[in-house]
Each structure stands twice: as C-alpha cells, then as structure tokens.
Amino acid sequence: MSLKASQQTHYGDLQNQLNLLELIIDSMSEGVAVADATGQLIMFNPAAKEILGLNAVQAAQEEWASYYGLYYEENATTPIPTDKIPMVRAIHGEHVNNEVLYVRNTTRRGGLFIRLSARPLRDKLGNLHGGLVVFQDVTEEKKAVDALRQSEAKLRKAKEAAEVASRAKSEFLANITHEIRTPLGIMLGFCDMLLELPKLPDPHKEWIEVIRKNGGHLFSLVEGILDLSKIEAGKLETKKVTFPLIEEMANTLSSLAQEAEAKGLALETTYQGAIPEYVHSCPVKLRQIFLNIIGNAIKFTDEGVIRVSVRYEKPLVEFEVSDTGVGIADEHKGTLFKPFSQVDMSYTRKYGGTGLGLVLSRSLAEALGGTLELKESTPGKGSMFRFSIHPGVTKQQRPKTVASPLIAPDVLAGVKVLVVEDSLDNQVLLGHFLRSAGAEVHLARNGAEGVTKAMSEKFDLVLMDIQMPELDGYAATRALRAKGFKTPIIALTAHAVRQERSRCLRVGCDDYLSKPIDPSLLVRTVAKYAKKKPRPTLVNAGVEAE
Numbered sequence: 001m002s003l004k005a006s007q008q009t010h011y012g013d014l015q016n017q018l019n020l021l022e023l024i025i026d027s028m029s030e031g032v033a034v035a036d037a038t039g040q041l042i043m044f045n046p047a048a049k050e051i052l053g054l055n056a057v058q059a060a061q062e063e064w065a066s067y068y069g070l071y072y073e074e075n076a077t078t079p080i081p082t083d084k085i086p087m088v089r090a091i092h093g094e095h096v097n098n099e100v101l102y103v104r105n106t107t108r109r110g111g112l113f114i115r116l117s118a119r120p121l122r123d124k125l126g127n128l129h130g131g132l133v134v135f136q137d138v139t140e141e142k143k144a145v146d147a148l149r150q151s152e153a154k155l156r157k158a159k160e161a162a163e164v165a166s167r168a169k170s171e172f173l174a175n176i177t178h179e180i181r182t183p184l185g186i187m188l189g190f191c192d193m194l195l196e197l198p199k200l201p202d203p204h205k206e207w208i209e210v211i212r213k214n215g216g217h218l219f220s221l222v223e224g225i226l227d228l229s230k231i232e233a234g235k236l237e238t239k240k241v242t243f244p245l246i247e248e249m250a251n252t253l254s255s256l257a258q259e260a261e262a263k264g265l266a267l268e269t270t271y272q273g274a275i276p277e278y279v280h281s282c283p284v285k286l287r288q289i290f291l292n293i294i295g296n297a298i299k300f301t302d303e304g305v306i307r308v309s310v311r312y313e314k315p316l317v318e319f320e321v322s323d324t325g326v327g328i329a330d331e332h333k334g335t336l337f338k339p340f341s342q343v344d345m346s347y348t349r350k351y352g353g354t355g356l357g358l359v360l361s362r363s364l365a366e367a368l369g370g371t372l373e374l375k376e377s378t379p380g381k382g383s384m385f386r387f388s389i390h391p392g393v394t395k396q397q398r399p400k401t402v403a404s405p406l407i408a409p410d411v412l413a414g415v416k417v418l419v420v421e422d423s424l425d426n427q428v429l430l431g432h433f434l435r436s437a438g439a440e441v442h443l444a445r446n447g448a449e450g451v452t453k454a455m456s457e458k459f460d461l462v463l464m465d466i467q468m469p470e471l472d473g474y475a476a477t478r479a480l481r482a483k484g485f486k487t488p489i490i491a492l493t494a495h496a497v498r499q500e501r502s503r504c505l506r507v508g509c510d511d512y513l514s515k516p517i518d519p520s521l522l523v524r525t526v527a528k529y530a531k532k533k534p535r536p537t538l539v540n541a542g543v544e545a546e
Contacts, residue, residue, distance in 0.1 A: 026046055031047045032044075034132050039060070043056075051135065051136070053107030064082070064088075067105070071104060073102060090118035092128075098116075113137070113138050116134065117135075118134075182426075186516075187215050190425075240281055240282050241283065244278055245279045248283050253308065265298060265304065270307070271310050279392055292358070295357070297383075302326075307323075312391075315390060316370050319388065320384060322383070326379070327380055336358050371388060411438060411523060412439035416440045416459050417439050417461050417530070418459045420447060422467075433522055433523065434526065448471040454487070455480070460530040461487060462487060462489045462490070464477055464492060465492045474504075477504075481507075493512070513525060
C-alpha cells in the first residue's frame with residue numbers, strides 16, 4: 001500500500017473515532033463544554049444547551065457569567081467573578097470538583113442548580129490547550145438536600161424547645177410540690193400531735209383521723225404526679241433491699257382489707273406453690289402497685305369478692321388481682337395505660353380518681369423487672385389484672401439485720417439541735433418531735449440568723465430549711481462550711497426530686513429529709529448524725545458546682 005493510501009486509511013480511522021466520540025458526547029445527559037486556550041468555546045453538546053437554555057456564545061470570558069446567569073446562591077444579586085468561572089479556572093490549569101452553581105438567565109427565569117467539574121486539557125508534553133467542563137442539573141437533589149437540612153434544623157430546634165420545656169416542667173413540678181407538700185406536711189403533723197392528746201374525745205379523734213386519712217390521700221396524688229414526671233424523664237428511682245415478701249404483702253393487704261370490709265367486700269389471698277420467702281426489690285414501689293391495683297378493684301366493685309393470687313413462675317413472681325366489679329368494655333381497653341385516661345367519664349364522677357394509677361403501676365412494675373397487663377375483663381362481671389416483679393434473690397437468702405423503727409423517748413437526750421426554719425408552723429412541729437425524743441432545740445428564723453447562731457454556740461446538729469427569705473439554706477450552708485463549720489447539717493425541703501438532694505449534698509449538707517417530715521425518720525436521722533464525729537473541713541466550700 002502506498003504512503004498516500006496508508007495516510008488516507010489512518011485519517012479515515014481517526015475521523016471515525018472522532019465521529020464516534022462526538023456521537024457519544026452528543027448522547028450524554030450531562031452537559032459538556034470545551035474551550036481552547038484563548039477561551040473560545042469549540043464544543044457545546046445538546047445537553048449543555050438544554051440545561052443552560054442557551055447555545056455556545058462567542059464572547060469574551062468576562063461576559064460568560066452574566067450571559068449564562070452563573071451565581072453562587074439562588075438569592076445572589078451579582079454573577080460570580082470571571083476568575084471564579086470553572087471554565088476559566090480550567091483553562092488556567094486548575095481542577096474543579098463537584099462545585100454547585102445557580103443558573104438564572106433570560107431563558108431560565110425560574111433558575112436551576114448545576115453541579116460541575118472542570119479539567120485543563122493538555123497535550124502529551126503537558127502544554128495547556130484549553131479546558132473541559134462537565135455539568136448536570138441537580139435542582140431536585142439540591143431541593144431535597146435543603147429540605148432535609150431544614151427538617152434537621154427544625155428537629156434540632158424542636159428538641160431544644162422540648163428540653164427547655166422539660167426543664168421548665170421539672171422546675172414547675174418542684175415548685176408546685178413544694179407549695180403543696182409544705183402546708184400538707186404541717187396539716188398532717190398537727191393531726192399527729194392532736195392524736196397524741198391523752199383525753200381526746202372519741203368523736204374528735206374520729207374527725208381528726210378523717211382529716212389525716214384524706215390528707216394522706218392528697219399526698220399520694222401529689223406523689224403520683226411527681227412520679228409520672230420522673231417516669232417521663234427516665235429518672236424514676238427504686239431503692240432495692242432484701243425483705244420478706246409475704247410479710248410485706250400481709251402488711252399492705254391488712255389496710256386494704258379494711259377498705260374492702262367497709263364496702264361489704266371480701267378480700268381473699270391465695271399462694272400457689274412455693275413462693276420466695278425473701279426478695280430483693282423495692283418494697284415502697286411494690287406497695288404502691290398493690291395499693292393502686294387492689295385499690296382500683298375495691299373502688300370499682302360494689303358487691304362480691306376481690307381475689308389476690310401469688311405464684312412463682314421463674315424467673316418472675318406473678319400477682320393476679322381479680323374482682324367482680326363493673327368490668328371494662330373492649331373499646332375502652334386501649335386507653336387503660338394512658339396517663340389521665342379513664343374508661344368512662346361517668347366512672348370519674350362516680351368513683352373519682354386521676355387516671356394515673358395504672359400507667360404508674362405498669363412503669364413501676366417494669367422498673368422492678370416485670371410488667372403489668374389486663375388479663376381479662378367483662379362488663380358487669382369484673383376484671384383481672386396480672387403484674388410481676390423479678391425477685392432478685394432466692395428464698396434461702398436472708399436480709400441484713402435492720403434496726404427497729406421504734407423510737408425511745410430519750411433517744412436524743414443530751415443532743416443540742418439548731419432548727420433553721422422560717423415557717424412558725426414547722427418550727428412548732430419540728431420542735432415537738434425533737435423535744436419528745438429528748439433533744440434540746442434552738443430556733444433560727446432564716447439563713448442569716450442561722451449562720452450567726454451556729455457560729456456562736458456549740459450544737460450537735462443543724463436542721464437547715466432550704467427555702468427561706470434573706471438567705472436560703474444553700475447559701476447558709478455554703479457560708480458555714482466556708483467558715484470551717486464541721487457540725488452535721490441536715491437539709492429540710494419540700495422539693496422531692498433527686499436533683500434537690502444532690503444539690504444539698506454539693507453545698508455541704510450531710511443528708512436530706514423531704515417534707516412532709518416523717519417523725520420517726522427525723523429522730524433516727526438526727527440520732528445517727530449527732531453521734532458522728534465532726535466532718536473534715538471542705539475544700540472550696542464556698543463554691544457550688546452547678
């Protein structure tokens with residue numbers, strides 16, 4: 001083959017390859033633009049024209065941004081600078097990767113977003129011959145990403161708002177429980193004092209016991225609302241100890257049996273098979289479940305019998321409570337375990353209640369390793385609830401010896417106590433309980449007076465109210481510890497939340513008692529700390545870690 005024929009063959013092959021390449025580029029869904037080293041656009045595929053809405057322009061580089069409408073942002077008022085145009089950067093040897101621009105021109109009034117990459121075109125020797133830009137329409141993708149980011153931002157704001165609301169709710173509950181518990185504690189305390197009178201006429205005694213009973217009911221409602229808040233916040237506390245299960249049940253059921261007897265109902269208890277003699281659980285929460293579930297059975301039953309059965313189905317101890325009461329219709333069963341819900345508003349008017357008992361009891365049962373469910377119920381025939389707890393120990397285990405709760409009359413003999421309390425009523429109550437146990441009691445009306453008295457006389461213990469005018473209990477305790485005061489300080493507060501106890505301990509208190517004050521617990525706590533050696537001096541006692 002002659003040289004000319006050979007050249008023609010190679011030229012034909014090259015032309016075929018160029019035609020194929022041009023066909024491929026024209027078929028691409030991405031826009032492709034090529035410029036030479038002088039900035040003249042020498043290739044502009046159909047997709048480029050369709051995306052941008054314009055043909056290749058034979059104009060100076062300075063006009064490209066305004067002609068095609070290239071902007072950094074959708075709301076930008078001026079096009080991007082010439083030296084920032086991806087094609088210009090590629091012609092000057094720069095690589096551009098996945099850059100997003102906004103396109104708004106005479107044919108694209110609505111605008112669109114494009115993602116593009118640019119590369120310099122070089123020969124084999126590395127000399128620049130132009131630039132290549134490949135781009136695609138990413139408007140829908142950009143909108144989706146922006147919408148996702150906005151949703152995430154809204155979620156963050158909603159989460160922050162929820163956290164703020166939760167904190168506000170916790171503060172509100174702490175304040176409202178303080179406002180309710182303080183006068184309630186005073187009322188119950190004075191009832192106890194009246195009941196101690198030796199020659200109280202029987203009718204008067206009965207009236208006082210009615211006040212005491214209903215005050216206790218009100219207190220349980222306050223505790224229920226507070227417990228619900230703790231459950232919602234995931235901060236429900238259970239103090240587990242080893243205790244005799246059957247004995248604890250007998251004590252709880254004895255009080256419930258009186259309620260049942262008053263309505264003419266029988267309360268029967270059966271034990272199926274071997275029951276663990278001792279369990280390691282929280283007796284307070286278990287008692288609360290019994291009072292709620294069996295109390296409901298008594299409340300909603302007008303005649304018949306309440307049956308309580310216990311069995312040990314490893315690994316759980318199960319309790320079934322059945323009644324012959326009003327029962328629950330199928331359409332109401334779904335709302336049983338929702339807060340503040342009752343199956344029928346007519347029941348609320350007839351029987352009372354807040355609708356918190358079942359939801360609290362289920363959460364308490366779950367906290368004790370079990371659950372609570374409605375086993376069966378038929379309107380007009382009665383209901384059966386089943387709940388369970390994890391026993392934690394076997395029946396062979398025994399609890400540690402616990403001191404008797406009985407308080408000797410002279411257990412605080414020789415103990416000198418400073419009571420720092422602004423409420424005159426609480427001063428009377430605390431003084432009565434402490435003096436009855438043999439203590440010598442001195443009073444201070446606020447934190448400032450308490451600091452002065454504590455530093456000027458020798459006391460075995462200080463009872464420090466937290467909420468006081470002029471100088472509150474936190475500041476008074478910090479001031480005393482900063483002065484080197486080593487005598488035990490016990491905080492007194494109606495804020496029945498865990499954070500309150502932690503804060504009291506942080507500022508330098510040795511322990512914490514919540515109102516209403518339990519007289520026996522008060523005396524035991526004073527006896528415990530009054531006989532301790534003085535505490536060591538605290539470092540940086542004047543600073544509270546928030």
